Amino acid sequence: MGKAPMANQISLLLAVLTAAVAAVALHLIHRWWNVQKGEKKTNNDKNQAVHLPPGSTGWPLIGETFSFYRSMTSNRRRKFIDDREKRYNSDIFVSHLFGSQVVVSSDPQFNKYVLQNEGRFFQAHYPKAIKALIGDYGLLSVHGDLQRKLHGIAVNLLMFERLKFDFMEEIQNLVHSTLDRWADKKEISLQTECHQMVLNLMAKQLLDLSPSKETNEICKLFVDYTNAVMAIPIKIPGSTYAKGLKARKVLIRKISNMIKDRRDHPHIVHKDLLTKLLEEGSISDEIICDFILFLLFAGHETSSRAMTFSVKFLTTCPKALNQMKEEHDAILKAKGGHKKLEWDDYKSMKFTQCVINETLRLGNFAPGVYRETKEDTKVKDCLIPKGWLVFAFLTATHLDEKLHNEAHTFNPWRWELDQDVSNDHLFSPFGRGARLCPGSHLARLELALFLHIFITRFRWEALADEHHLYFPLPYLSKGFPMCLYDRE
Numbered sequence: 018m019g020k021a022p023m024a025n026q027i028s029l030l031l032a033v034l035t036a037a038v039a040a041v042a043l044h045l046i047h048r049w050w051n052v053q054k055g056e057k058k059t060n061n062d063k064n065q066a067v068h069l070p071p072g073s074t075g076w077p078l079i080g081e082t083f084s085f086y087r088s089m090t091s092n093r094r095r096k097f098i099d100d101r102e103k104r105y106n107s108d109i110f111v112s113h114l115f116g117s118q119v120v121v122s123s124d125p126q127f128n129k130y131v132l133q134n135e136g137r138f139f140q141a142h143y144p145k146a147i148k149a150l151i152g153d154y155g156l157l158s159v160h161g162d163l164q165r166k167l168h169g170i171a172v173n174l175l176m177f178e179r180l181k182f183d184f185m186e187e188i189q190n191l192v193h194s195t196l197d198r199w200a201d202k203k204e205i206s207l208q209t210e211c212h213q214m215v216l217n218l219m220a221k222q223l224l225d226l227s228p229s230k231e232t233n234e235i236c237k238l239f240v241d242y243t244n245a246v247m248a249i250p251i252k253i254p255g256s257t258y259a260k261g262l263k264a265r266k267v268l269i270r271k272i273s274n275m276i277k278d279r280r281d282h283p284h285i286v287h288k289d290l291l292t293k294l295l296e297e298g299s300i301s302d303e304i305i306c307d308f309i310l311f312l313l314f315a316g317h318e319t320s321s322r323a324m325t326f327s328v329k330f331l332t333t334c335p336k337a338l339n340q341m342k343e344e345h346d347a348i349l350k351a352k353g354g355h356k357k358l359e360w361d362d363y364k365s366m367k368f369t370q371c372v373i374n375e376t377l378r379l380g381n382f383a384p385g386v387y388r389e390t391k392e393d394t395k396v397k398d399c400l401i402p403k404g405w406l407v408f409a410f411l412t413a414t415h416l417d418e419k420l421h422n423e424a425h426t427f428n429p430w431r432w433e434l435d436q437d438v439s440n441d442h443l444f445s446p447f448g449r450g451a452r453l454c455p456g457s458h459l460a461r462l463e464l465a466l467f468l469h470i471f472i473t474r475f476r477w478e479a480l481a482d483e484h485h486l487y488f489p490l491p492y493l494s495k496g497f498p499m500c501l502y503d504r505e
């Protein structure tokens with residue numbers, strides 16, 4: 018080996034060593050800083066010192082994100098929580114995830130308290146990186162009067178009267194026409210197709226868009242957008258996060274162009290939410306764009322995943338699938354060939370509701386919610402100071418073996434005795450309190466009608482072995498390719 022290459026190697030070694038020493042020093046400083054913050058004390062009424070919840074903020078910048086990621090991508094999604102519950106002997110602890118220091122809670126009572134006190138002791142506060150995607154006026158970014166107003170508009174759009182008549186009809190029409198297309202194709206990727214189908218439903222309701230090239234393009238943009246929601250927020254070109262921001266820009270531009278188009282052509286009549294928002298007059302274009310974008314996102318990402326997962330769970334549980342077939346064949350038979358279902362038919366689907374609950378419990382399509390403390394908050398002899406971020410980790414409660422027997426197993430019968438789940442603090446897939454998901458009844462209706470039409474029409478054969486993955490949001494590794502056969 019010549020002298021020059023040797024010198025190069027020594028310089029390289031020195032550079033690596035220096036970088037390593039710098040990283041260790043940074044880490045130690047960071048740890049020291051965390052400990053200083055962790056020792057913050059306050060005095061309660063009895064003058065006893067109250068500490069922050071136990072925990073660690075992990076490595077500089079990335080915190081404990083990788084441990085969280087590893088756990089969510091393994092088949093033990095609760096591992097991140099289990100490890101810390103054991104280590105700290107507490108189900109409320111400090112961590113650092115996706116660029117923010119946060120108190121993580123898997124305590125169902127505390128999570129219920131957090132959600133029910135929205136606007137009083139807590140307020141929704143998503144990390145800056147997520148807020149940049151949602152926008153300043155996406156529903157989860159706004160508070161106070163504006164949140165109440167926009168939440169009210171969403172509730173009105175999705176109220177029972179509309180579900181019973183308009184949505185009942187529209188969902189069935191859409192599912193029937195979509196399944197006709199699937200039957201022609203014979204082989205489909207269920208995941209992609211469900212995304213497109215539910216997006217089409219939302220695009221029609223919100224923007225009066227019929228299934229077209231435009232809705233296909235919107236659906237594709239949402240793939241990048243959604244991946245970014247739980248990505249490490251690094252804005253370098255080509256990163257998952259940067260791609261998500263770019264997708265947001267294009268989506269907002271599309272909505273904005275539609276607003277302009279409506280103003281340029283006022284004589285064209287549209288029956289959709291955008292028309293109602295424009296008629297309202299008091300809502301700025303910026304708010305309308307963010308609001309519609311959020312509704313499109315929240316309205317299709319979660320429900321379409323729930324559809325795919327419900328079919329997957331049933332495929333791996335033949336006993337449940339047979340019971341579903343019996344329930345839905347009986348409904349169809351009772352209708353004597355009139356295939357369109359009515360509200361009472363939907364209400365009669367008892368076992369289907371168990372399947373839906375179990376799919377929501379096991380799937381965790383909204384893994385958790387973020388809040389900020391509005392004042393110092395005492396919990397279990399600890400103090401969460403004002404202005405801290407709290408992550409109410411709903412998944413951790415839904416998968417807790419102490420609360421749900423064989424929590425990782427698909428067992429719809431566990432809900433047979435427990436049909437009214439609205440008050441159950443161990444089960445809150447739609448959140449609760451002032452931000453309770455306004456789309457919860459729509460999501461259940463979509464799922465039930467889809468399952469009815471799918472199961473009574475098709476037999477299917479899965480074309481790949483696949484894994485359930487739960488990061489950034491639940492999905493099936495290969496998209497659930499399947500071959501469809503008519504049942505008759």
Ligand code: HEM
Nearest residue numbers: 156168315316319320382383386446447448452454456460
């Ligand atoms: C399986 C399906 C769904 C699940 C699991 C789900 C879950 C959730 C959860 C947990 C929240 C509360 C967030 C928080 O408190 O920070 C929420 C809020 C929300 N969801 Fe859903 N959702 C679903 C379907 C839908 C649908 C179909 C729509 C609309 C068509 C929708 C629209 C919304 C909106 C607008 C909010 C924000 C409410 C507010 O902040 O005032 N969701 N959802």
